[in-house]
Amino acid sequence: MKIFKVKYMLMLAALVTLAAACKKEHYTDGGVHSGKLDMNVxxxxxxxxxxxxxIVWILDKTGLAEEVKKNNITFFAPKDLCVVNFLNRRGGAKLDTLSVEVLRKAMSKYIFPNVKVWRDEVPFLNNTDGGGVYIKTVLNDSMxxxxxLREDYNGVPQAGPKFIRxxxxxGFAYTRSRRFNAAATWPENADNSTNPPKLYNPWVSSGNIIxxxxxATNGVIQVLNGTHTFGFPFK
Known part of the structure; x- marks a missing residue:
C-alpha cells in the first residue's frame, strides 16, 4: 500500500509540473519561436x-512609447545589449548625454505602424537584388x-527554420551583402571582382530575428539578436 501511495504521489507531482510547464510564457530567448501574449507591445x-x-526608457524619453501602444503595429524589438553596442560605437558615450533627436531617429527604425509583419509572409532571398519587402517606419522612412534561404538540416536541403532580418x-554602399559580422569594420570589400567593388556594412542588418x-494585443513583436547595433549606424 505504501508503494502504491508513493507512486500515486509521484504521478500527481508529474501532472502538476506538466500543467505548470504548459502555462509558461511564449517568449523564449535563443531560437525561432512564436506565441500569443495577453498584453500590448x-x-x-x-x-x-x-x-x-x-528600450522602454528610450521610448518614454523620445515620446515614441505612445506609438507602440497603438493598434496594428509591428515592433522589431532591439535588446538592451543592442544599445550597449550602439554606445560602444560612439566611444563609450553615456545614453543620457545623447539628444532626444538622435535617440528618436534611431528608435523610429524599429516601429512600423499600420502593418503586421509575419515571418512566414516575408519573401526569401530569391533574386539578384536580394528580394524582401520595404516597409515604412513611424517617421515614414523605408526599411x-x-x-x-533556409539552411540544410540533417542532410535535407533547405529544411532548417526560417529566419527574417x-x-x-x-547603409548599402553598392549592393547589400548577405554577410553579417558584428565584429567587422566599415567599409569592407565583399567582392573585388566587380567594378566598383561591392562593399558591405555589417551594422545595417539586424542579423537573424531570434x-x-x-x-501582442495591439500588434506583432519581432525580437532582435543582442549582437545587433541599435540604430543601424553605417558610418
Missing part, C-alpha cells in the same frame, strides 16, 4: 526589464525585411 517590454528596460537600406511573431 509596450507592456510586454516593461514586463521584461532585464532585457528591455533601456527592408527579408529572409535568407531587418535592414537599413541607407524570436518571431509574438502576438
Amino acid at each position: 509596450y507592456d510586454f517590454l516593461k514586463s521584461r526589464p532585464f532585457e528591455f528596460d533601456t 527592408l525585411v527579408d529572409s535568407p 531587418l535592414w537599413d537600406p541607407n 524570436t518571431s511573431d509574438l502576438q
Whole structure:
C-alpha cells in the first residue's frame, strides 16, 4: 500500500509540473519561436526589464512609447545589449548625454505602424537584388525585411527554420551583402571582382530575428539578436 501511495504521489507531482510547464510564457530567448501574449507591445517590454528596460526608457524619453501602444503595429524589438553596442560605437558615450533627436531617429527604425509583419509572409532571398519587402517606419522612412534561404538540416536541403532580418537600406554602399559580422569594420570589400567593388556594412542588418511573431494585443513583436547595433549606424 505504501508503494502504491508513493507512486500515486509521484504521478500527481508529474501532472502538476506538466500543467505548470504548459502555462509558461511564449517568449523564449535563443531560437525561432512564436506565441500569443495577453498584453500590448509596450507592456510586454516593461514586463521584461532585464532585457528591455533601456528600450522602454528610450521610448518614454523620445515620446515614441505612445506609438507602440497603438493598434496594428509591428515592433522589431532591439535588446538592451543592442544599445550597449550602439554606445560602444560612439566611444563609450553615456545614453543620457545623447539628444532626444538622435535617440528618436534611431528608435523610429524599429516601429512600423499600420502593418503586421509575419515571418512566414516575408519573401526569401530569391533574386539578384536580394528580394524582401520595404516597409515604412513611424517617421515614414523605408526599411527592408527579408529572409535568407533556409539552411540544410540533417542532410535535407533547405529544411532548417526560417529566419527574417531587418535592414537599413541607407547603409548599402553598392549592393547589400548577405554577410553579417558584428565584429567587422566599415567599409569592407565583399567582392573585388566587380567594378566598383561591392562593399558591405555589417551594422545595417539586424542579423537573424531570434524570436518571431509574438502576438501582442495591439500588434506583432519581432525580437532582435543582442549582437545587433541599435540604430543601424553605417558610418
